[in-house]
Amino acid sequence: MKLLGRTALVTGGGSGIGAGIAERLASDGAPVLVADINLEGAERIAAGIRAAGGQAQAFRTDVTQEADAAAAVAEAESRFGRLRIAVCNAGITDRSPVLEMPFAAFERVVRTNLFGCFLTAQAAARAMAQGDEAQRGGRIVTISSVSGQFGGTGRAAYGASKGGIEMLTKVLAVELAPLGILVNGVAPGPTQIARTAHGPRQRDAFLNRMAVKRYGTPADIAAAVAFLCGDDCGFIAGHMLNADGGFAAAGVLYD
Ligand code: NAD
Numbered sequence: 001m002k003l004l005g006r007t008a009l010v011t012g013g014g015s016g017i018g019a020g021i022a023e024r025l026a027s028d029g030a031p032v033l034v035a036d037i038n039l040e041g042a043e044r045i046a047a048g049i050r051a052a053g054g055q056a057q058a059f060r061t062d063v064t065q066e067a068d069a070a071a072a073v074a075e076a077e078s079r080f081g082r083l084r085i086a087v088c089n090a091g092i093t094d095r096s097p098v099l100e101m102p103f104a105a106f107e108r109v110v111r112t113n114l115f116g117c118f119l120t121a122q123a124a125a126r127a128m129a130q131g132d133e134a135q136r137g138g139r140i141v142t143i144s145s146v147s148g149q150f151g152g153t154g155r156a157a158y159g160a161s162k163g164g165i166e167m168l169t170k171v172l173a174v175e176l177a178p179l180g181i182l183v184n185g186v187a188p189g190p191t192q193i194a195r196t197a198h199g200p201r202q203r204d205a206f207l208n209r210m211a212v213k214r215y216g217t218p219a220d221i222a223a224a225v226a227f228l229c230g231d232d233c234g235f236i237a238g239h240m241l242n243a244d245g246g247f248a249a250a251g252v253l254y255d
Pocket residue numbers: 011012013014015016017018035036037038041061062063064089090091092112116143144145146187188189190191192193
């Protein structure tokens with residue numbers, strides 16, 4: 001119960017990695033607002049957390065909308081008390097090659113992943129910065145991807161959005177640490193979620209680069225997030241923690 005009573009907001013908490021993060025923070029004692037554009041998914045995850053004895057509430061939010069970000073923070077605080085943790089996890093992808101990608105597709109991905117991350121982090125930070133030194137503070141965790149660190153085919157919008165999140169994480173950390181708000185990020189490698197549909201070629205290419213010869217699970221990523229939200233992490237700011245089975249460690253593989 002390392003996060004007992006620390007109100008948390010998890011965007012994109014209605015499925016996949018975000019659901020794993022919401023469940024993990026709740027099992028560590030945090031009351032969690034499970035915020036997602038897919039309210040049905042968020043409700044299912046929140047109900048599962050409550051059935052397991054945790055505290056959770058679903059909330060519909062679109063991370064691309066500034067008013068939604070403020071509303072999610074206000075809802076979390078009115079239900080559970082002062083916001084202490086925000087995880088900017090909601091994200092989408094588009095694998096179109098550059099020559100075929102309509103601008104609208106590029107814009108949609110960057111708007112959701114990068115702008116959405118900014119809006120959630122900003123709304124959370126505004127709440128966490130309220131009050132005197134004893135009252136203010138919190139943790140913000142962004143979710144990037146190894147695609148924000150490496151080039152690759154079909155990654156123009158997604159990779160650019162995630163690379164942007166990595167720099168945004170550093171800037172947020174520098175500006176907010178003096179207010180007691182620690183900002184860090186987690187960069188997952190290939191992680192198995194319900195809708196993962198990688199063909200054998202892609203799967204082999206990923207596994208070949210991963211020293212730990214398996215895909216990650218939402219629980220693997222959630223463990224890294226929980227560490228960054230807890231008291232064991234008091235002197236880390238602006239760090240991108242790769243939870244990727246060694247993907248980023250591998251350069252050219254000779255055999
Ligand atoms: P997912 O599709 O299961 O989860 C994404 C969630 O975000 C969904 O519940 C979706 O409804 C929600 N969402 C989408 N647009 C939204 C919006 N505008 N407002 C609010 N919610 C919105 O996929 P996932 O793999 O769990 O992705 C979670 C995060 O992890 C993303 O940021 C993704 O880029 C990142 N990531 C995933 C992997 C992987 O292999 N699965 C690897 C690296 C990074």
